[in-house]
Amino acid sequence: MSFETLGLSEKVLSAVTAAGYTQPTPIQAGAIPPVLERRDVLGLAQTGTGKTASFVLPMLTLLEKGRARARMPRTLILEPTRELAAQVEENFTRYGVNHKLNLALLIGGVSFEEQNRKLARGVDVLIATPGRLLDHSERGKLLLQGIEILVIDEADRMLDMGFIPDIERICKLLPPSRQTLFFSATMPKEIQHLVDKFLSNPARVEVAPPSSTAENVAQALVASSDDPKDKRATLRRLIEESEELTNAIIFCNRKRDVGVVARSLERHGLNAGALHGDMDQRSRMQMLEGFRKNTLTYLVASDVAARGLDIPAVSHVFNFDVPHSPEDYVHRIGRTGRAGRTGTTKMIVTPADKRAVDNIEKLIGKEIPWEGDAVSEEDSGASRGGRRRSSGGRRGKDTAETTDKPEEAKPSSRRRKSSKPAPAETEVEVATEQQGPVTQAPVSQAPAPAAPAQAAAPAKGRNSQRGGRGRSREKEPVFGESEFVPAFLLRPVRPSPAPAADNIADDDGDDAETASGDALVD
Secondary structure, three states: OOHHHHOOOHHHHHHHHHOOOOOOOHHHHHHHHHHHOOOOEEEEOOOOOOHHHHHHHHHHHHOOOOOOEOOEOOEEEEOOOHHHHHHHHHHHHHHOOOOOOOEEEEOOOOOHHHHHHHHHHOOOEEEEOHHHHHHHHHOOOOOOOOOOEEEEEOHHHHHHOOOHHHHHHHHHHOOOOOEEEEEEOOOOHHHHHHHHHHOOOOEEEEOOOOOOOOOOEEEEEEEOOOOHHHHHHHHHHHHHHOOOOOOEEEEOOOHHHHHHHHHHHHHOOOOEEEEOOOOOHHHHHHHHHHHHOOOOOEEEEOHHHOOOOOOOOOOEEEEOOOOOOHHHHHHHHOOOOHHHOOEEEEEEEOHHHHHHHHHHHHHHOOOOOEOOOOOOHHHHHHHHHHHHHHHHHHHHHHHHHHHHOOHHHOOOHHHHHHOOOOOOHHHHHHHHHOOOOOOOOOOOOOOOOOOOHHHHHHHHHHHHHOOOOOOOOOOOOOOOOOOOOOHHHOOOOOOOOOOOOOOHHHHOHHHHHHHHHHHHHO
16 A cells, blocks of 8 residues: 555645655554544554654645634644654644645743744644643633644543643633544543543544554563662663664653763763753753754653654663553653664663563563563562661661660750750859949848749749759749849848837828827917
8 A cells, every 4th residue: 555545635745755655554544544534533553653644644635725814723733742742843844845834833941922923823733732722722812713623642641641631621612513633552441531522433543452562672671679870780781782772762760860860871981861851942852853863872761752752763762760650661662663663672670660560561461571580579578678677777776876875965855955054053143243333232231032933933834844854943043034133133122120109100190180280279
């Protein structure tokens, strides 16, 4: 079968021939005719089988008739990542060289103003990620009532990234008479629910069983310990021992490990770069472009590079970490062995990854051979038990160290905070002497006064709350919150002399008035 028999236009056939393609892939041969018939299509195929051209080529043929209007695109393609969206734009540019179509790419990391200018001129093909598309729609800069064809690419990846609610919101903004195309490599139950909800009598094109791996990709498992240094040493050994290795993608589960592994390879003289979701868009595109042009030999990446990236000549794929989801393994190893080429993939497995490997083998329906010694269940249990014993040993070591030291040498932090010493009697005397001769009270006149009751009462309460654990401070004089005692509190109180009996009338005002009254009468 050739492309001429699929019903494509002359302009599209000319561009395909100029690109060097003569025979369509099975997914292309099965999906292009129903798309040209304006039917909904559900395409399921392995990665690297040409799913992107399965909707790009017929869309170019259908878009030859009609004209775009301002802010009302004619077709919409939803992609889960920026890299996939940019790759689809490159496909439209390559195969639409004979067409005069306006393209717009709505992804994050790019200015809104530049994207708004393209939408205002009118767009035939709109390629977007769900988040940025909804941003433009909510700002009133984009109208989706004129969409004729909706393409949801990598639908299972949309599910993994949490885009399903956004897709449902977007579909409600589209006209019901549209044509919908779904393409994916795996088919979870949640995706089947979307298919039943948004597709009407779709043509199901299933080239290979979902979640299967290509036979032209050699797979192997390599055992390693849980130590990250040992895993990096194992990775370098695999790179050195691999035959016919021209370039490779190395996948890690975490973004932090992507940078660590890339720097480790660079320190050992390997031409490596990093790619993950926290990088800015320009750096990500530059890293991918360098890997495509072979100026970068090893690309250490997260799962942002696991879906749909079309880099045909990748010879090896190394899984530094076993993926958490078995479907991610299918997509990762699909970066090699594309378009009928052969490829090699190896995955580093630690004792803790044994269960994840079993889930992957259950999904793909076959057992992955081991290169060298395999990780057994006993090793997995010993590894987990060893980690528990080592942590327990550390706790025992800490306990031994604390028992060797006397209690007085290491008071607890709580007691240390509350053990502020109260001012001693000698300190009070020194503070009193520093007041000078004006506030100095002669010791011979009266004994030192006792501490005020109202000041001692709250201090006693504080002792019972803070430092009362096995330590009594009732005998220590406490004069308020600070060690400074005002001098007037230390001055003795002079007792008043007892009044004499003869002076009672003089001290009493009433008696004095009576006496003076009697005198006047006399």
